[in-house]
Amino acid sequence: MATATHFLTPEEAAADGPLESVVVRFAGDSGDGMQLTGGQFTLSTALAGNDLATFPDFPAEIRAPQGTTFGVSAFQINFGSSAIETAGDAPDVLIAMNPAALKTNVADLKPGGLIIADEGEFGARNLAKAGYEANPLEDGSLARWQLINFNISQLTLDAVKPFGLGNKEALRCKNMWTLGLALWMFDRDRAPIVEWVKNKFAKAPELAEANIAALNAGHAYGETAEIGGQLHQHHIDPAPAEPGLYRTVTGAESISIGLVAGAQMAGLKMFFGGYPITPASAILHHLSRLKEYGVTTFQAEDEIAAISSAIGAAYAGSLGVTSSSGPGIALKGEAMGLAIMTELPLVIINSQRGGPSTGLPTKTEQSDLYQAVYGRNGDAPMPVIAARSPADAFDCAIEAVRIATQYMTPVMLLTDGYIANAAEPWKVPDMAGYVPFPVTFHDRPPEEGEAVNPYARDNKLARVWIRPGTPGLTHRIGGIEKNVGTGHIDYAPANHQAMTEIRRDKVLGVADSIPDQEICLGDKGGKLVVVGWGSTFGPIHQAVRRMRKRAVDVSHVHIRYIWPMPNNLGDLLRSYDRIIVPEMNTGQLKTLLRDQYLVDARPVNKVSGQPFKISEIEAAIEQALQ
Amino acid sequence: MNELTKLTPKDFATDQEVRWCPGCGDYAVLKAVQRTMPDLGVKPENIVFVSGIGCSSRFPYYMETYGFHTIHGRAPAFATGVKLANPELDVWIITGDGDALSIGGNHTMHILRRNLDCQILLFNNEIYGLTKGQYSPTSRVGTRSPSTPFGSVDRPASPCAFALGSGARFIARAIDVNKFLPDVLKAAHRHKGAAFVEIFQNCIVYNDDVFAPFTAKENASNQLWLTQGEPMLFAGGTKGITLDREALTLKLVDVVDGNWQAAGVIVHDPKNRAVAHMLIDMPFGAFPMALGVIYDDPRPTFESAVIEQNAMASAGKSADLQLLVAKGQSWQVTKEPHAI
Numbered sequence: 001m002a003t004a005t006h007f008l009t010p011e012e013a014a015a016d017g018p019l020e021s022v023v024v025r026f027a028g029d030s031g032d033g034m035q036l037t038g039g040q041f042t043l044s045t046a047l048a049g050n051d052l053a054t055f056p057d058f059p060a061e062i063r064a065p066q067g068t069t070f071g072v073s074a075f076q077i078n079f080g081s082s083a084i085e086t087a088g089d090a091p092d093v094l095i096a097m098n099p100a101a102l103k104t105n106v107a108d109l110k111p112g113g114l115i116i117a118d119e120g121e122f123g124a125r126n127l128a129k130a131g132y133e134a135n136p137l138e139d140g141s142l143a144r145w146q147l148i149n150f151n152i153s154q155l156t157l158d159a160v161k162p163f164g165l166g167n168k169e170a171l172r173c174k175n176m177w178t179l180g181l182a183l184w185m186f187d188r189d190r191a192p193i194v195e196w197v198k199n200k201f202a203k204a205p206e207l208a209e210a211n212i213a214a215l216n217a218g219h220a221y222g223e224t225a226e227i228g229g230q231l232h233q234h235h236i237d238p239a240p241a242e243p244g245l246y247r248t249v250t251g252a253e254s255i256s257i258g259l260v261a262g263a264q265m266a267g268l269k270m271f272f273g274g275y276p277i278t279p280a281s282a283i284l285h286h287l288s289r290l291k292e293y294g295v296t297t298f299q300a301e302d303e304i305a306a307i308s309s310a311i312g313a314a315y316a317g318s319l320g321v322t323s324s325s326g327p328g329i330a331l332k333g334e335a336m337g338l339a340i341m342t343e344l345p346l347v348i349i350n351s352q353r354g355g356p357s358t359g360l361p362t363k364t365e366q367s368d369l370y371q372a373v374y375g376r377n378g379d380a381p382m383p384v385i386a387a388r389s390p391a392d393a394f395d396c397a398i399e400a401v402r403i404a405t406q407y408m409t410p411v412m413l414l415t416d417g418y419i420a421n422a423a424e425p426w427k428v429p430d431m432a433g434y435v436p437f438p439v440t441f442h443d444r445p446p447e448e449g450e451a452v453n454p455y456a457r458d459n460k461l462a463r464v465w466i467r468p469g470t471p472g473l474t475h476r477i478g479g480i481e482k483n484v485g486t487g488h489i490d491y492a493p494a495n496h497q498a499m500t501e502i503r504r505d506k507v508l509g510v511a512d513s514i515p516d517q518e519i520c521l522g523d524k525g526g527k528l529v530v531v532g533w534g535s536t537f538g539p540i541h542q543a544v545r546r547m548r549k550r551a552v553d554v555s556h557v558h559i560r561y562i563w564p565m566p567n568n569l570g571d572l573l574r575s576y577d578r579i580i581v582p583e584m585n586t587g588q589l590k591t592l593l594r595d596q597y598l599v600d601a602r603p604v605n606k607v608s609g610q611p612f613k614i615s616e617i618e619a620a621i622e623q624a625l626q
Numbered sequence: 627m628n629e630l631t632k633l634t635p636k637d638f639a640t641d642q643e644v645r646w647c648p649g650c651g652d653y654a655v656l657k658a659v660q661r662t663m664p665d666l667g668v669k670p671e672n673i674v675f676v677s678g679i680g681c682s683s684r685f686p687y688y689m690e691t692y693g694f695h696t697i698h699g700r701a702p703a704f705a706t707g708v709k710l711a712n713p714e715l716d717v718w719i720i721t722g723d724g725d726a727l728s729i730g731g732n733h734t735m736h737i738l739r740r741n742l743d744c745q746i747l748l749f750n751n752e753i754y755g756l757t758k759g760q761y762s763p764t765s766r767v768g769t770r771s772p773s774t775p776f777g778s779v780d781r782p783a784s785p786c787a788f789a790l791g792s793g794a795r796f797i798a799r800a801i802d803v804n805k806f807l808p809d810v811l812k813a814a815h816r817h818k819g820a821a822f823v824e825i826f827q828n829c830i831v832y833n834d835d836v837f838a839p840f841t842a843k844e845n846a847s848n849q850l851w852l853t854q855g856e857p858m859l860f861a862g863g864t865k866g867i868t869l870d871r872e873a874l875t876l877k878l879v880d881v882v883d884g885n886w887q888a889a890g891v892i893v894h895d896p897k898n899r900a901v902a903h904m905l906i907d908m909p910f911g912a913f914p915m916a917l918g919v920i921y922d923d924p925r926p927t928f929e930s931a932v933i934e935q936n937a938m939a940s941a942g943k944s945a946d947l948q949l950l951v952a953k954g955q956s957w958q959v960t961k962e963p964h965a966i
């Protein structure tokens with residue numbers, strides 16, 4: 001059986017064996033606590049041993065006007081008893097907390113899928129706000145799906161009545177009621193959620209009790225309500241996984257702890273300069289709580305100050321790190337050039353979001369690849385690596401630190417809004433298995449008659465790193481071109497040529513320190529290869545797997561090292577008849593591959609702010625093979 | 627200290643050829659800084675000069691200390707990173723009127739309000755020199771320049787008023803060629819926190835003699851040098867500053883036979899923020915130019931607060947990586963997938 005995401009009727013289930021995976025989407029007003037509900041459901045699902053992937057999808061407005069379609073916040077989770085690599089295509093279950101949530105999400109629901117709606121919110125006012133002329137719960141317009149509706153609002157109010165909350169506060173417990181019902185539907189344990197609620201409301205025990213009561217009431221409702229065959233319980237077996245200790249991790253978390261790990265492996269303190277921007281801020285938030293790991297965080301006055309302070313800290317001997325999203329990365333461009341020119345180690349994280357300018361701040365896209373590889377004045381080469389998933393981002397962060405410190409260069413790590421916010425189970429790594437890469441500062445003063453040369457290089461072309469405070473090695477660096485042999489200002493034509501080539505060769509040389517490009521699925525050579533990078537890993541991998549099960553000759557190659565690329569990549573790509581490159585942009589990696597290898601890489605593009613669906617990649621594969 | 631007392635101004639000069647225009651005020655400031663350094667008791671290797679872009683920002687290349695010539699307007703941000711990464715370093719920022727108040731105005735404001743321990747020397751020549759003479763944010767109304775051939779129409783910024791408004795705790799003024807510059811630099815260095823020094827610097831090529839009404843020898847009587855605890859006298863002690871108690875403004879008085887008390891001349895208290903504001907705002911012409919240490923009232927520095935908080939937040943906690951990666955709610959997968 002494929003790992004497709006199907007919610008089956010009892011008859012179908014009986015015919016096809018047990019359910020393997022289910023996609024559930026919680027949708028409600030941005031004030032309804034849908035992200036929180038989704039997050040807690042994710043936790044209980046992980047604890048039940050299922051593999052899972054999530055997709056939080058929320059509006060840019062913090063509290064858009066209540067009941068409006070643009071204020072709808074959704075959280076999708078795909079979980080199952082086999083490997084899950086995407087948040088799922090079409091949901092099997094949609095939990096709609098109001099008409100706007102129903103309206104904006106129902107079209108995605110699988111035919112025959114289940115809608116659970118809070119009829120208490122389907123009054124005339126909310127229906128009008130969502131643009132419904134008639135109540136969809138009553139007019140038969142949802143006939144393609146299974147519909148169950150009951151007054152969740154009222155049921156919640158009844159459940160929390162003993163705690164004497166105001167109407168507004170009582171209704172806030174709706175999400176917990178809904179979560180209770182969902183936990184019952186999928187046979188999940190309530191205990192960890194109860195624990196979490198008690199912790200969260202430790203200072204307001206009555207709120208904790210009310211929320212727990214709502215949770216229990218939702219659960220009990222599932223157990224006892226007689227709603228016929230529609231609402232019934234499903235059990236999804238745990239996914240087989242490598243034995244070990246697991247936790248859930250979001251991309252923002254794994255990058256933060258990966259940076260801390262990288263700094264420790266380099267033997268450095270970390271300085272993080274950041275400026276609030278969606279969806280990158282979460283990294284600043286995480287790191288600001290890790291001071292015991294030698295992390296100093298600095299919320300700067302703007303994006304430029306954020307990177308500039310990080311470069312200043314790098315000059316002074318710390319690992320400099322800055323993080324932003326596209327618009328902020330654009331502002332940092334000039335300072336990146338200075339870090340390239342002065343050859344200081346720096347990690348720049350770009351959590352990509354949609355569109356130029358402000359674009360789609362909370363949606364995901366991979367459209368900053370050109371910006372990462374090419375987006376600076378002058379010949380300004382910089383290594384770029386891209387994480388494929390929240391868990392992968394941990395190793396990518398360590399790699400970024402390694403390259404930055406070993407090659408004395410800024411490095412850009414690309415993730416995106418999807419990776420930053422999404423959660424997945426992560427096998428806790430054994431840190432003893434990582435090889436440290438300690439930095440050696442240059443501290444030997446020059447011999448009598450010799451001068452300090454801050455641009456003296458090792459065999460990798462990395463220059464020496466001299467910390468201010470080191471006696472006998474005072475020197476000056478800056479953005480003006482420096483003499484190749486002395487480090488003094490030098491505008492001579494031949495010198496600039498030589499320095500430009502050194503900067504280029506140093507960065508290209510990083511390729512010698514990275515692993516060969518592997519094939520994620522399939523074989524070298526064949527009819528078709530699907531080449532991806534970043535967060536499209538899940539849908540590409542699933543699509544290729546499904547096609548291969550149908551005996552289609554297709555392989556999956558996923559590139560982590562965007563610049564420079566692995567030494568074997570050209571040969572590998574040329575071993576296939578055809579190459580397609582699915583990207584959430586208009587074809588940026590495609591351009592890079594064509595430029596580097598003169599191969600006929602064909603684009604498959606999606607720029608809607610939503611991740612690829614597996615079915616979309618499957619269709620692209622079929623089309624490419626026609 | 628023995629080793630330090632042997633240092634001379636020459637020990638702080640690099641072997642690099644200085645590339646400012648002949649006659650530029652920057653030479654005088656460079657000499658004054660090099661002359662001041664040996665008296666500060668700081669080893670050259672513990673000093674970092676950070677600059678932005680502009681004529682004055684070449685300064686670090688000529689100081690035999692650590693130095694970082696960065697990008698336009700951002701020196702305060704780089705300096706903040708340097709100081710937070712290593713608070714032991716003695717950080718000097720070299721900037722100009724365009725660098726600090728135009729492209730970098732934001733960073734100047736924030737380094738002052740945060741109160742990072744550093745010295746900020748703003749070379750004010752009221753012109754963009756390196757880009758060949760355009761008017762700057764401190765140029766007076768009517769300044770004719772390549773970009774304002776009919777004269778500039780926008781009102782200039784006052785560097786010291788900007789600094790005071792941004793929360794600076796040390797504000798001083800000095801003149802490039804004046805003998806008191808080293809004293810002002812020493813006072814700035816003594817101040818723990820962000821010390822803001824506006825240096826009137828003559829651009830001989832694009833804005834020559836723009837400060838002559840008070841810097842020229844014959845106009846020295848227009849200089850009001852402020853000293854803590856001393857009366858605010860100028861013009862050879864024949865004139866002084868007093869407070870118009872009804873209008874709550876400063877006013878000029880004549881001092882006869884040195885009897886400043888009788889004239890009601892006020893005594894300089896650098897901790898008096900309100901008077902500092904009035905001294906900075908005195909319209910030149912009707913009043914002399916207030917020079918020296920105008921305001922000096924230290925308070926805790928940014929980096930000391932960061933260090934303290936980092937230490938507090940780390941107290942009793944381990945920096946064990948294994949603990950960090952396993953943080954949060956976790957679960958054990960055994961060989962046999964277990965059913966719930």
